[in-house]
Amino acid sequence: MEGDGQTKSVTWLELSVSCDSEAVEPVSELLARYGYNGGVAIEPPIIPGEDGPEYQYDPARPVTVRTYLALDDSAEETRTRIEQGLWLLGMIRPVGPLQVRRIEEEDWANAWKQYYTIQRIGAHIVIVPSWLDYQPLPDDLIVRLDPGMAFGTGLHPTTQLCLIELERHVTPGMHVLDLGCGSGILSIAAARLGATQVLALDTDPIAVEATGANAALNGVADRIIAAEGSLGRGASFGHWLRPDAGSNGEAPPLLPASLPDDALPPFDLIVANIIARVLVAVAPDFAVALRPGGLLISSGIIADREPDVVAAYAAVGLEAVSRRQDGDWVALVHRKL
Numbered sequence: 001m002e003g004d005g006q007t008k009s010v011t012w013l014e015l016s017v018s019c020d021s022e023a024v025e026p027v028s029e030l031l032a033r034y035g036y037n038g039g040v041a042i043e044p045p046i047i048p049g050e051d052g053p054e055y056q057y058d059p060a061r062p063v064t065v066r067t068y069l070a071l072d073d074s075a076e077e078t079r080t081r082i083e084q085g086l087w088l089l090g091m092i093r094p095v096g097p098l099q100v101r102r103i104e105e106e107d108w109a110n111a112w113k114q115y116y117t118i119q120r121i122g123a124h125i126v127i128v129p130s131w132l133d134y135q136p137l138p139d140d141l142i143v144r145l146d147p148g149m150a151f152g153t154g155l156h157p158t159t160q161l162c163l164i165e166l167e168r169h170v171t172p173g174m175h176v177l178d179l180g181c182g183s184g185i186l187s188i189a190a191a192r193l194g195a196t197q198v199l200a201l202d203t204d205p206i207a208v209e210a211t212g213a214n215a216a217l218n219g220v221a222d223r224i225i226a227a228e229g230s231l232g233r234g235a236s237f238g239h240w241l242r243p244d245a246g247s248n249g250e251a252p253p254l255l256p257a258s259l260p261d262d263a264l265p266p267f268d269l270i271v272a273n274i275i276a277r278v279l280v281a282v283a284p285d286f287a288v289a290l291r292p293g294g295l296l297i298s299s300g301i302i303a304d305r306e307p308d309v310v311a312a313y314a315a316v317g318l319e320a321v322s323r324r325q326d327g328d329w330v331a332l333v334h335r336k337l
Contacts, residue, residue, distance in 0.1 A: 011071040012036075012103040015082065018062040018096035021328040023089060025275060025302060027065045030085045034078050035067030042066075042156050044327075059327040062096065071102070121160050122167040125189060130217060143188050144217050146210075158299040161324050161331035162186055162273045165297045169269060169333065170195055177201070177265075177289065179231050179272040179282070180300075184211030184224070186271050191220035199263045200226040201256075203235070225263045229256035232285025234278060254285060266291035272298045276305035283312040290336040295321070299331035306330050 015035070019027050021044075028040045045061035069075050082098060089095050118134050119127045128134045130146040166186060170176070172194035178187040181200035184207075190198050200211045211226040229235060235252045255264065267289055272279060279298050286296050296318060301309055303325065309332065310320065318334040325331075 013069040013071050013075060013079070014066065014101040014103050015069060015079070016064055016066040016099045016101075017086060018064050019089075020094045021059065021063055022302060022304070023093035023095050024063050024065060026089050026093075027086070027095060030082065030089065031065055031067040034069065034082055036069060040065060040067050044157055062094070068103075119160075122164045125163050125167060127185065141189075141192050142218075143185060143192060145183060145185055145188075145214055146217065157326035157329045158273050158301075158331065159185060161299045161326055161329065162271055162297055163189055164324065165322075165331055165333055166190055166193060166271060169295055169297065172196070174268040175266075177231070177267045177270045179234065179270060180274040180278075181211045181226065182207050182273075184214040184226065186273060187211060187224050187226070188214060188218045188220055190269075190271065191215070191223045192218065195269075196223060197262060198224045199255075199259070199267075200224055201229050201231065202226075203228065203230050225260065227256060227259060227263075231255065231282055231289060234282045234285065236281075254288060265289040267294055269295045269297065272296070272300075274298075274300045276301050276309050279309050280312040283309075283318070284316050286313075287316040287318060287336060292336055294336045296334045296336070297331065298334070299329065301330040301332065303328050303330050306332075 015031065017027055017031070024042060028042060032040050043064040043066065045063065069078055079098070079100065086095050086098055118129065118132055121127060124139050124141045126134065126136065126140045126142050128142055128144050130144050134142070136142050163186065166189050170190050170193040174190070174195045176187075176190045176195045176198045178190065178198060178200045181187050181202045184200055187198045187200040200208075202208055202211070205228050208226045208228050211224065212221065215221040215224040215226065232252065232254045265288070268291060270286060270290060272282070272286075279301065290296060296313075298309065313320070313332075313334050317337050319337050321333040321335050323330065323332055
C-alpha cells in the first residue's frame, strides 16, 4: 500500500469481442482507441493439425479481437463507451457481446500467452513463442517471439501472407523497410532470410521496444534498426489503429531525422502489414523510398478495400507482380518501375 514503501498492484480488465472478418478492422480501431497503449490482439480461429505446429485458418468461425484496460476510476465509463460503439458496429456486421475478465498484475505477463502456439508458415519459417520448446527440423528457419503488448503474433492471416511473400522475395544482402513492425516478426524473418539491414518503424513505442527485444532474442539485433516513426505521410496518422488518425496536410519528411545513414533509402524491399487507408495514403512515399526494381509487399487489406490500394499504387508507378489471399485478407506484391 502507499505510504509503507510498497507499490500497489494493478488489476487489469481483459476485453474481448467476437466478430466476422469484415468487422475486424472497425472493431480493432474501437478497442485501440481505449485499450492500454493502443494494443490490440487479433486472433483468427484455427483448426490445429494432428501433428506438430501445422494448422488451418477457419473462415467460417468468428475472429476474436482483444485488448486490456487498467481497472481504475474511469474503467466503467470506458467499458460503457466501448459497448456503445460495438452496438453501433453490430447494426452493420455481426459483432458479439463484449466479454470482460479480471487479471491481476502478477498474471499480466502470462495473460496473452495462452492464445499463442507454434506455427509453421510457408516452406521453412516456424514461429516459436519464446516460452515454448521446439525441436527444429534441419531446414527450419526459426523465429522466436515474445510479442508482449505489441501487435504481431503470427496468428493473423495478414502476417502469415507477408511471411510467405518474404520467403519468396528476400535475397541475401537486401536493404529492407518493415513499416508498422509491431512485435518485429517480419523484420526478424527478413534478417533470417538474408537481409543485411532492416529498418523497423512503428508509431507505437511499445512495438519499437518489443522489436528490439525480439531481434536480440533471435541473434539479429546487429541487422535490425528499430525506431519510432513512420514513412512520409504515415507519420500524420499517429498510432495507425486510432479512428481519428490521419491528416490531409502537407506530407512530413520521408523518414525520422534521427536515423543513421545506413538505414536510409533507397530500399530493395518494403513490407507493410498495416491497414488499407494507411497504405493508400503512403503510396507516393513507397514509390520514393524504393529503388528502381524494388519490391513492395503489403497486407492488412480486407478484400473489399483491395481496389482502392491497387489504384493508389498504379497512380504512383508501382507495377503489380502477384496477389495472395487467405479468407477475406489480401496481400499484394508490387515492383517500382
